[in-house]
Amino acid sequence: MSPIVKVESVSKSFGPTRVLEDVSFQVEPGSVVAVIGRSGSGKSTALRCIDRLETVDQGRIEVCGHDITAPGLNLQQLRRDVGIVFQSYNLFPHMTVEQNVMLAPRLVLKRNRAELRHGADAALAQVGLADKAGAYPSQLSGGQQQRVAIARSLAMSPKLMLFDEVTSALDPELTGEVLRVMEKLAADGMTMILVTHEMAFARKVADEVVFMHRGKVWEHGPAAMLDAPVTEELHNFVGSSL
Numbered sequence: 001m002s003p004i005v006k007v008e009s010v011s012k013s014f015g016p017t018r019v020l021e022d023v024s025f026q027v028e029p030g031s032v033v034a035v036i037g038r039s040g041s042g043k044s045t046a047l048r049c050i051d052r053l054e055t056v057d058q059g060r061i062e063v064c065g066h067d068i069t070a071p072g073l074n075l076q077q078l079r080r081d082v083g084i085v086f087q088s089y090n091l092f093p094h095m096t097v098e099q100n101v102m103l104a105p106r107l108v109l110k111r112n113r114a115e116l117r118h119g120a121d122a123a124l125a126q127v128g129l130a131d132k133a134g135a136y137p138s139q140l141s142g143g144q145q146q147r148v149a150i151a152r153s154l155a156m157s158p159k160l161m162l163f164d165e166v167t168s169a170l171d172p173e174l175t176g177e178v179l180r181v182m183e184k185l186a187a188d189g190m191t192m193i194l195v196t197h198e199m200a201f202a203r204k205v206a207d208e209v210v211f212m213h214r215g216k217v218w219e220h221g222p223a224a225m226l227d228a229p230v231t232e233e234l235h236n237f238v239g240s241s242l
């Protein structure tokens, strides 16, 4: 099977600042890759390049068999293939949970009412919120709102899910419920890339870890490398994250 994501020698600068330098890694179907590293090391930028929220200066990225750095990219196809969840949930406050989850399938996939209902029910069940379909975001906790944001992506039946620090804004007691949803998705075979500071979670759920340092992939290997870092940089990072 060919990789779902191939990042090949990607470099990117913001003005004079080089943020990504010759970054390469691959993601196999059904695997979970955790991208870790200190603040400012380029993790989010790398993730955003994979979803074409940022363009690259050099290099190439293939997602689900399409070169997304090539001219003439079918952005709508990419948005169908890839779900992304951020630190902020960005739910529409005037819409119910179900309406939030149905919005993209309605507008983009043009599904009919019965299909939309069925899809939203299934996505909400996956995040354990089947009973909150009629609630408004303001009636939910932060953890529940983040789970709705995950359901909103799942409703598009993505082939790949990207998670960018999705628990960073949550109180510690709400973090676990979101991580458990992600763990279940991983166990169900979803291909996932997660930028995370949750080292224990990365150890437990990730198949592979990409350690970024100063815009470069400093180490890349099985999650067990967190217990046996090759470089001093990763050793220090893991030590400071415990």
Ligand SMILES: Nc1ncnc2c1ncn2[C@@H]1O[C@H](COP(=O)(O)OP(=O)(O)OP(=O)(O)O)[C@@H](O)[C@H]1O
Binding pocket: 014, 019, 037, 038, 039, 040, 041, 042, 043, 044, 045, 046
């Ligand atoms: N749109 C932008 N314009 C200018 N500089 C940016 C932009 N986005 C990111 N940067 C800079 O690029 C560098 C890498 O940022 P990035 O968010 O990718 O790092 P990160 O490893 O995800 O950090 P954190 O863990 O703090 O989110 C930082 O120095 C940041 O200030």
